[in-house]
Amino acid sequence: MRVVITGAAGFLGRLLTARLVQAGRLAGPDGSAQPVDALTLVDAGPLQVPDLAAGTAPPVDVRQVDVTDAAAVVDLLAGDEPLTVFHLAAMVSGACERDPDGAWAVNVEGTRNVLEAARHRAGPTRLVATSSVAVYGHGAAGAVVDDDTRQVPATTYGMTKAAGELMVDDATRKGFLDGRTARLPTVVVRPGAANAAASSFASAIVREPAAGRPYALPVPWDTPIAAIGYREVVDGLVALHDLHGDVLGPDRALALPGVTVTPRDLYDALVRHVGMRSLGDVTLDVDPVVRRIADGWPAAVTGSRARDLGFAASGGADTLVAAYLADFG
Numbered sequence: 001m002r003v004v005i006t007g008a009a010g011f012l013g014r015l016l017t018a019r020l021v022q023a024g025r026l027a028g029p030d031g032s033a034q035p036v037d038a039l040t041l042v043d044a045g046p047l048q049v050p051d052l053a054a055g056t057a058p059p060v061d062v063r064q065v066d067v068t069d070a071a072a073v074v075d076l077l078a079g080d081e082p083l084t085v086f087h088l089a090a091m092v093s094g095a096c097e098r099d100p101d102g103a104w105a106v107n108v109e110g111t112r113n114v115l116e117a118a119r120h121r122a123g124p125t126r127l128v129a130t131s132s133v134a135v136y137g138h139g140a141a142g143a144v145v146d147d148d149t150r151q152v153p154a155t156t157y158g159m160t161k162a163a164g165e166l167m168v169d170d171a172t173r174k175g176f177l178d179g180r181t182a183r184l185p186t187v188v189v190r191p192g193a194a195n196a197a198a199s200s201f202a203s204a205i206v207r208e209p210a211a212g213r214p215y216a217l218p219v220p221w222d223t224p225i226a227a228i229g230y231r232e233v234v235d236g237l238v239a240l241h242d243l244h245g246d247v248l249g250p251d252r253a254l255a256l257p258g259v260t261v262t263p264r265d266l267y268d269a270l271v272r273h274v275g276m277r278s279l280g281d282v283t284l285d286v287d288p289v290v291r292r293i294a295d296g297w298p299a300a301v302t303g304s305r306a307r308d309l310g311f312a313a314s315g316g317a318d319t320l321v322a323a324y325l326a327d328f329g
């Protein structure tokens with residue numbers, strides 16, 4: 001089995017790569033665990049081959065491909081072997097609001113290029129895509145949402161992610177591939193540099209003070225965040241991949257369960273774990289654009305369908321912070 005990860009240079013792409021290299025197996029088309037024979041890491045930006053333990057890891061190659069380049073995506077996926085694509089490449093929320101044309105090109109046309117390339121390749125393809133709770137929006141602001149909550153996105157990003165879910169459902173219905181989409185709450189705690197997501201404050205409120213750097217929080221301290229830990233996301237992407245398609249039926253999008261935390265909860269957990277002494281100062285400097293986007297998000301994501309299928313929810317702020325400090329602190 002060959003595996004391709006798009007957006008592999010990103011936060012979740014790097015973690016998923018590490019997980020696949022470590023596990024070395026995924027469910028094949030017949031449901032039995034199959035070895036991953038080759039792993040291709042794809043991103044529009046520069047990529048590095050990760051350090052791999054000799055003899056245990058599948059061969060890894062890296063390809064700098066922009067998913068808006070349809071011909072390059074066809075070339076990337078071509079072949080008659082069973083293929084899994086984890087399609088993570090995306091323009092994220094803040095950037096999509098600033099550049100709706102780019103959002104359409106990358107998130108809608110880019111996803112269509114991946115689906116079309118899978119449709120026309122010779123071998124079977126299973127695809128796991130990533131969506132977001134930004135598909136909710138109007139009517140969901142501050143609310144508890146679940147899989148069956150109506151989707152009326154309040155941002156361009158949310159619109160493109162809702163479109164992506166429908167495209168994956170339709171390509172699956174047509175038999176072009178076997179697709180599924182994980183609808184993700186805000187993933188915390190992101191290490192390294194922030195990306196252009198409006199939700200980046202949810203990680204920065206831990207990461208920046210923990211590194212001794214000052215941080216200006218752009219939303220009120222009590223802003224609810226429907227969050228999920230990155231460990232549960234990576235586990236969830238693999239579990240969603242391995243599910244038999246019949247379990248999901250025609251609705252291939254699964255909301256992963258969230259845990260509701262506020263910036264205050266996360267910061268207080270950080271203080272409990274490391275104490276105040278080494279932390280960078282945090283000030284409040286509300287950014288009206290970020291606040292407006294954050295105020296449109298749901299406060300909680302139940303994820304009933306995923307829970308019923310055995311997907312684990314993340315623990316609270318202490319668990320989320322402890323995971324980050326253990327893995328990246």
Ligand SMILES: NC(=O)c1ccc[n+]([C@@H]2O[C@H](COP(=O)([O-])OP(=O)(O)OC[C@H]3O[C@@H](n4cnc5c(N)ncnc54)[C@H](O)[C@@H]3O)[C@@H](O)[C@H]2O)c1
Pocket residue numbers: 006007008009010011012013042043044045065066067068087088089090091092106110130131132133184185186187188195196199
């Ligand atoms: N992190 C979160 O909180 C979160 C929440 C909900 C959904 N998601 C979704 O999960 C996925 C991964 O998110 P992430 O946090 O790792 O984001 P990220 O920004 O860290 O990574 C995205 C990667 O996609 C790449 N990319 C962008 N445009 C591309 C293109 N045209 N062609 C190829 N590669 C391109 C970027 O270079 C980047 O490396 C995205 O689809 C995102 O929308 C993330």
